[in-house]
Amino acid sequence: METINRDWLFKLEVQAGRQTDKTLRDAIAQLERILDQRASRPDIKPRKSREVIRREQVGYMTLQLEKVSCGKPKCKRCKEGPSHGPYWYGYWKEGKRTRSRYIGKNIEGADILQPTPTQ
Ligand SMILES: [Zn+2]
Incomplete structure (x- = not known):
């Protein structure tokens, strides 16, 4: 399992910086869906x-x-x-x-x- 460290966060911020607000909000919705699904396994x-x-x-x-x-x-x-x-x-x-x-x-x-x- 990969841990969230400073490098990981930096890469995430660089990637996020290239995206529109809408794309980021869609990504958040996707992550929430994944968490909901995980809870229902x-x-x-x-x-x-x-x-x-x-x-x-x-x-x-x-x-x-x-x-x-x-x-x-x-x-x-x-x-x-x-x-x-x-x-x-x-x-x-x-x-x-x-x-x-x-x-x-x-x-x-x-x-x-x-x-x-x-x-
Ligand atoms: Zn058998």
């Missing part, structure tokens, strides 16, 4: 049938790269724990419920990640 409980390899936070969603158990009692691969995949899953909240969706082996270019158009 779901809690994802660990499960025995899943091993989380990576986690990314994108907008209101948490994306996880997970190895999964197939649940078949005779599966040799899953004897030692989840071993299928890894696959990406997206998690988000709808009201109080946490919803999820399978994304696939890659997140690059996935439909679910396309930014929603803003007003």
